[in-house]
Amino acid sequence: MGPRTRLAAILMMTALPMEASAGEIWVTNEKDDNISVIDTERLEVVRTIPTGERPRGITFNADHSRVYICASDSDTVQVMDPETGKILHELPSGEDPEQFVLAPDDRHLWIANEDNAVTTVVDVETRQVVAQIDVGIEPEGMAISPDGKIAITTSETTNMAHWIDTATHKVFANTLVDSRPRHAEFTKGGRELWVSSEIGGTVTVFNVADQSEKGKIRFAIKGVNADLIQPVGFEFTPDGKTAFVALGPANHVAVVNAETLEVEDYILVGRRVWHLAFSPDHSRLFTTNGVSGDVTVVDVATREPLKSIKVGRFPWGAATRP
Amino acid sequence: MTGSPPDISASKAARHALVALCAILHREALRFLGQRGRLVAALVRPLVWLIVFASGFRAALGLSITPPYQTYITYEIYIVPGLVGMILLFNGMQSSLSLVYDREMGSMRLLLTAPLPRWWLLFCKLVAGSLISVLQAYAFLAVAAAWGVRFTWWGYLGALPAIFAAALMLGALGLLLSSLIRQLENFAGVMNFVIFPMFFLSSALYPLWKMAEASMLLRDVCVANPFTHAVELIRFALHGQANWLAGAVTLGALAVFGGGAIWGYDPARGLAARKA
Numbered sequence A: 001m002g003p004r005t006r007l008a009a010i011l012m013m014t015a016l017p018m019e020a021s022a023g024e025i026w027v028t029n030e031k032d033d034n035i036s037v038i039d040t041e042r043l044e045v046v047r048t049i050p051t052g053e054r055p056r057g058i059t060f061n062a063d064h065s066r067v068y069i070c071a072s073d074s075d076t077v078q079v080m081d082p083e084t085g086k087i088l089h090e091l092p093s094g095e096d097p098e099q100f101v102l103a104p105d106d107r108h109l110w111i112a113n114e115d116n117a118v119t120t121v122v123d124v125e126t127r128q129v130v131a132q133i134d135v136g137i138e139p140e141g142m143a144i145s146p147d148g149k150i151a152i153t154t155s156e157t158t159n160m161a162h163w164i165d166t167a168t169h170k171v172f173a174n175t176l177v178d179s180r181p182r183h184a185e186f187t188k189g190g191r192e193l194w195v196s197s198e199i200g201g202t203v204t205v206f207n208v209a210d211q212s213e214k215g216k217i218r219f220a221i222k223g224v225n226a227d228l229i230q231p232v233g234f235e236f237t238p239d240g241k242t243a244f245v246a247l248g249p250a251n252h253v254a255v256v257n258a259e260t261l262e263v264e265d266y267i268l269v270g271r272r273v274w275h276l277a278f279s280p281d282h283s284r285l286f287t288t289n290g291v292s293g294d295v296t297v298v299d300v301a302t303r304e305p306l307k308s309i310k311v312g313r314f315p316w317g318a319a320t321r322p
Numbered sequence B: 001m002t003g004s005p006p007d008i009s010a011s012k013a014a015r016h017a018l019v020a021l022c023a024i025l026h027r028e029a030l031r032f033l034g035q036r037g038r039l040v041a042a043l044v045r046p047l048v049w050l051i052v053f054a055s056g057f058r059a060a061l062g063l064s065i066t067p068p069y070q071t072y073i074t075y076e077i078y079i080v081p082g083l084v085g086m087i088l089l090f091n092g093m094q095s096s097l098s099l100v101y102d103r104e105m106g107s108m109r110l111l112l113t114a115p116l117p118r119w120w121l122l123f124c125k126l127v128a129g130s131l132i133s134v135l136q137a138y139a140f141l142a143v144a145a146a147w148g149v150r151f152t153w154w155g156y157l158g159a160l161p162a163i164f165a166a167a168l169m170l171g172a173l174g175l176l177l178s179s180l181i182r183q184l185e186n187f188a189g190v191m192n193f194v195i196f197p198m199f200f201l202s203s204a205l206y207p208l209w210k211m212a213e214a215s216m217l218l219r220d221v222c223v224a225n226p227f228t229h230a231v232e233l234i235r236f237a238l239h240g241q242a243n244w245l246a247g248a249v250t251l252g253a254l255a256v257f258g259g260g261a262i263w264g265y266d267p268a269r270g271l272a273a274r275k276a
Helices: A003-021 B010-034 B036-056 B075-105 B107-112 B118-147 B153-180 B184-200 B208-214 B216-224 B226-238 B244-264 B271-275
Strands: A024-029 A034-039 A044-050 A055-060 A067-071 A076-081 A086-092 A097-102 A108-113 A118-123 A128-134 A139-144 A150-155 A160-165 A170-176 A181-187 A192-197 A202-207 A212-218 A234-236 A242-246 A252-257 A262-268 A273-278 A284-289 A294-299 A304-310 A315-321
Touching (some): A024 A055, A024 A067, A034 A055, A055 A097, A086 A118, A108 A150, A118 A139, A128 A170, A150 A192, A160 A181, A234 A273, A242 A273, A262 A304, B010 B036, B010 B118, B036 B075, B075 B118, B075 B184, B075 B226, B118 B153, B118 B244, B153 B184, B208 B216
Parallel strands (some): A055 A315, A139 A181, A273 A315
Antiparallel strands (some): A024 A315, A076 A086, A108 A118, A118 A128, A160 A170, A181 A192, A192 A202, A202 A212, A242 A252, A273 A284, A284 A294, A294 A304
8 A cells, every 4th residue: 555545545534434423513602692603523613603682592403404592682582594594583482581492393492581480482383472381480491301291491599390281381390499490301211300400509300200309419529619519501411321410610510320310520621611512423522611711522432521612702502413 | 091092993982982871871770770769759759749739729620721731621730741840850950969979979080081072971971861850750650640640642652752852951951050069068059049940930830821910020931941841842742742842942952051061071161170
């Protein structure tokens, strides 16, 4: 094999996995009113797209042809074409939308309206508000079960997770959690619900069948004051065995064994880590670090931070686009 | 000892020079092995810094990103290249101490009257001391790895030339100083006026931006300190990167200190001239 052939072979070997796993992480920058798009292989910002005021929650539809953005201070949810970066239209979201979740039917957007103490359900096709449901004060976290039957809103001041029947739009249960619940996710095929409490410094795990508390995860990092440990966003590996929990101003992401609910590791990331997103192949985790204005990339297998990428001011939400 | 015969061939001269190199290496190795406490002492000093000092300033919330780091690190990770530099600095000075001792005991006279160029003898001495330094540095890196501060295999491998270059530079400084110091007792002055300022006024313990926050003058002094560049050369190499500026400054300082040492040991101009 001549040197040129060998070089070509090496280039092909390095190029193939890039094509296989390349994707994008879309990060909303709260203070810059824009989105930074990060290439998951090159680990750099490849596009910056303007949005409405104070973009926070961000999610893609099922085929990733649309991206929904909570423009909180514009009091609207913007619908963007991710190819062109153009805002196609806006959805009536109610006041100050912060987080939302798209139902498995790919049609109903469940939005937490922080200032109004309501959860708004919007039909993204008719662009009409389908329902507004009274919940606790300062709703923030939103989750929907994989079968689409239960929606969860967490309210920061009431310190509750509100369980909503999506068919009737009625709250059928309220469960107390620790102070300032921020984020909720269903896991294990919808059998468990996890809710993070920012001030309480815990993650509460519920059995969905009877809304009973299954356990509580607590965190302690050597050398970090307990007050700074404020869990916010979290994500599960595809096998559901491991959870990564962003710990806010503790500047760490906790690695939690989702079976035993024990913390296995802490990963140092940027300042005030808020939300997380996996690369399409789940080999890398991207964390939005609000205060340091960057995104830390973590190797999921080794649990080592690889790089921190500068984005806009106060990155908040993150979503994956294959 | 007598001078080399005038008809000696070039290959014989080269062999002769190599014999001298091997002999000096052997002597330094024997001396090092004979002083087991020296290795322990060389390891204990940076380990105390790593385990006690760095733990106190752990910076669990992470240090700001400065090259070569690509993300946030704890203070323990930051300080390790500086502590490798500390080992090289102390060992370089220790070699200088041993030369002063050799001079007092008379064994240096024996060495310097060997029928070889003076610069070659000094070079052999420098290489021997530097190799010992490199061994000590890697022993420390092994203990640091056991403590949890690890680098990639490429980092360990890539750091070898950087550590060796830094060891040569600091060893050359030791040689230069040893040509200036007449008595063993004066070595305390070296500690006060060379080792401590060099170590503390560098990027070994704190990043330069941190120094700049305190005083721009302090930062400028740190930038002018060749030890800073030796540490940065090692730091970048341990993270698989080359810092060309730090490399150039380290090699430049090696040339200056080496030249100074050769001048200092020149019987016509340096120490001998002053003694006369």
